[in-house]
């Protein structure tokens with residue numbers, strides 16, 4: 001099990017403005033943390049910082065363990081579906097048995113008949129499923145997900161949620177960004193609400209939806225524009 | 228006019244009969260240019276990929292130079308290689324002047340910058356798309372370059388074909404460092420130049436026809452590859 005993730009005074013300046021402002025966070029080592037907030041709040045930037053794809057302007061991040069990330073727009077290699085998956089499998093804990101594991105995973109996500117097809121010819125939802133399977137095949141202890149169901153139909157969304165929940169049950173730490181309140185209710189143990197790069201709220205999921213304390217979160221949940 | 232059609236008739240006859248001189252010349256042309264393109268890719272592809280990914284001071288200047296080298300005039304390359312390989316030159320002791328090896332060296336110098344500059348562009352675009360995914364997966368720079376070269380393979384083969392097209396059609400460099408010696412360093416382009424000036428039009432025309440066919444084949448290959456890569460990229 002990974003250590004808890006901690007940040008102290010985490011700040012990121014991009015394009016001359018502070019996009020993440022002095023965040024002090026401690027995320028439990030297991031369970032699902034959902035990050036919410038309006039467009040441009042800094043959710044994707046925060047994920048990138050935590051995953052160490054970008055360096056903070058100031059402040060510190062403490063996180064250990066194997067990590068993987070599913071991006072807001074899935075990046076498919078110009079290879080077959082199968083080759084995309086094998087590329088990750090060979091780098092993870094299933095490297096020894098990659099070929100068998102690959103068949104198993106493809107069957108699990110319903111893409112076994114499409115194994116030889118170019119991955120970029122899959123539909124958006126299929127690409128998201130493949131991207132999630134690819135991230136999981138790295139055997140992450142922390143999994144970052146940036147709106148993994150943003151353009152998916154309800155069935156595909158539930159399929160992804162089931163996979164995420166299974167990973168969480170197997171003690172993978174999940175950090176998920178979503179605008180889907182239903183999804184947040186279904187998956188979240190705790191909620192982080194960001195606005196303008198600032199932490200407005202960090203509470204247990206039940207408390208957040210029943211009685212949000214910050215005016216920004218209240219307005220967001222009520223479907224009002226937060227400015 | 229009659230002379231002209233007669234020359235064409237003889238040229239076709241030469242090609243169809245598989246004339247021994249003709250085959251020897253075509254064979255040497257292919258050997259020299261294919262070797263040159265192989266060596267140029269071996270140098271140019273990793274260099275291009277590295278230039279696409281690396282960020283260092285003076286990178287902009289290096290890119291300008293590499294791009295400018297794409298337009299190197301063959302005769303200038305020929306002259307520089309001649310000076311280095313001639314008896315008094317720094318590499319004179321190897322005795323390579325007027326050998327196929329000298330021709331390969333000259334053509335490699337001519338096309339390696341083309342391979343490097345064009346592949347740099349291909350890889351840079353791919354890299355912009357893949358970078359975060361690769362860093363997320365913890366790929367080392369070497370692994371990333373290998374994966375980028377593989378994923379850009381169809382575009383990169385097109386780049387190699389462009390280099391080969393330039394090499395096989397080039398005359399200025401090989402005539403200076405090869406000398407157009409019969410049975411030794413005579414290739415299609417130098418033979419065409421010589422036979423035309425000697426007035427042996429059928430052989431010149433026959434070689435010209437073969438050269439055209441090679442150019443057409445290379446272009447057709449490049450085009451079908453491009454179509455294939457498009458379908459792989461977008462479905």
Ligand SMILES: Nc1ncnc2c1ncn2[C@@H]1O[C@H](COP(=O)(O)OP(=O)(O)OP(=O)(O)O)[C@@H](O)[C@H]1O
Pocket residue numbers: 014015019037038039040041042043044045046
């Ligand atoms: N490289 C950059 N340079 C300048 N500004 C940037 C850069 N990257 C992001 N930003 C800005 O930072 C802000 C936060 O971006 P971010 O992508 O984190 O938003 P988000 O909360 O994920 O929004 P969404 O819900 O739309 O995905 C945005 O206003 C964005 O324009």
Ligand SMILES: [Mg+2]
Pocket residue numbers: 043044045072146
């Ligand atoms: Mg985002």
